[in-house]
Amino acid sequence: MHTVVSAEGSGIGLRSVSDSGAPAGEQRVVEASGLAREVAADEATHVRWAWDDTNNWYPALLADGVRVDRAHDLRLAHAVLRASVLSARTALAEAGLTAWDRLAPVPPPGGPTAAALVRPDRHPGSEPLFDLGEVAAPTTSGRAAGNRRRPDAGPGSERRTDESDGYDQPGGRHDHGRDDEYLGAGDLDPAAELTAQLLAIKDSTGPGRLRLLLAAESAGALAAAEMHHAGLPWRGDIHDQILTDALGPRPRPGARPAKLEDLAHRIRAAIDAPPTLNPDSHPDLLRAMEYAGVGARSLRKWELEKLDHPVIAPLLEYKGLYRLYTANGWNWLDTWAPDGRFRMEYVVGGVVTGRWASTGGGALQLPHNVRRAVVADPGWTFVVADAAQLEPRVLAALARDERMAAAGRSKDGANTDMYAGIVATGAVDSREHAKVGMLGAMYGGTTGVSAQVLPRLARAFPQAIDLVERAARAGERGEKVTTRLGRSSPLPGESWAATQGSAFDEDAGADVQSRARSQTRSWGRFTRNFVVQGTAAEWALCWIASIRRRLWALGEIDTGSTPGLAPAPFDRRPHLVFFLHDEVVVHAPAAFAEAVAQEVRAAAEEAGRLLFGDFPVDFPLSVAVTESYADAKD
DNA sequence: TCCTATCGCGCG
């Protein structure tokens, strides 16, 4: 049974919808301030909460200490069902675009991203887009401030829509924007949409796969909201020490840190440049280096490293420290972890393949050299787990390639390295060859060692290699490809097809043809990788969904003991604090560490079974119990 | 002045 949650005037509507999509009973309307109590009471009935966007509702519940077990995120589900080939011949997919196709993800409340959206420059005398007082509930400041829809909301309101016109190049961010008429937020009827989605699942060619995918995607949205709520423990004092050791004391605004200033002098001296040369200006620096005869074509690190000149050493050091200073320096600390927690802002489903993206704070790019600042609370510890060689294992299982799966299977309980296993089959000579060969197969590498090794891999593991080759050819033909659970790739944009067509013109020049060919191959590499990366993302979603359920079931520390620094409902319980594609960090009371490690492993096994049934493929983890994230070597 | 493109590098 689902309960659909929606805004009804100043109150909140709760309406039951059966698993077949039939409305069950009348809608109840409760006061906004009473929602948390209502939800907490209904949790015991194993209801699945359905709502337009998890970030519109769940943060306020968490703020009231209420955790929910299951949800159905209508925005995320709609996007999957709209695009999937499994649901292509359903009413939902065959209907024209609706307001649900135009929803942009709602940022988590209270963070810098939400603040930036709430603070648009208002001209004096212009009407505010929404009245904060009208919808504000005591505990829902973030939601009330920026993200609640109103019946009269229109273009330019808080319900922003994406404006991109689709895909011309692989690699664009996931969006569903089109430039037809905006239908208006008033058209969002969550109960009707849920009914339509459940019907689309039932009518699809893979209801079981889609049901699992949407459950996992929605569980991911819950987990992301919970991680934002709990935050990653962050020791600002340690971070500051790292910065001071590397850069010198924090400079006044506008000034370079002492170490960078010193290196800038040495760089100028080494190439006889004037004191006005700004090493942050690539064109100027490159020109000055050319004048000094350094012989650099660009300023890329790997290229500079090949050169022999006195400027290289200080320049490389400068670039490293500059990166630390600009990306994760004091400004970052002030903005993203001012109070002992880094509240990362994930964008669930933000990548076309189904991976998560993040916005602001660079949660998915946290450099290794600042991870020392991630320290567990007193009496608590981290359990850090990452899936070893996830993508090649996923490929083996996807292709049902028994030999490749066997190469990654653990023998007598030993934690195996799949690349070593591939070497052991005799297919290739070294672990390095196995690794670059597999990466090349999954990414579409055509040169160097990876291309040399590919034929050997194709001989040893024909089914796995054939799967990625077929995915590449489908993409080159402009077709969709689909992951294990039913997430389909986007189609290339109109200009892609136009370029393809123009290559067939009688008078097409060689340059046009070569551009078309290069574009074709590029899209093929995208679809080749899509099936693997996308299915790996599905494995990770199932993993994280299982972990959050299992952690909750572990219960809490004794009532006598001191709670941790995490906010309720996690102050006495192990909880997820970080997720990075194939890696999780759990923050747990020290006494729970071993139990958590065991559950994280069990969750990985469960994820493998959910995706691949009894196909004999292993997904081993490396698990570390540690006080500091930096001590978990990946 | 604002907006976008480019470079380069962090992560998986």
Place this chain on the structure above:
DNA sequence: AAAGCGCGCGATAGGA
């Protein structure tokens, strides 16, 4: 163009 996939971000350059 490192060698192929997927991202976010900050600084500077350059066009409008």
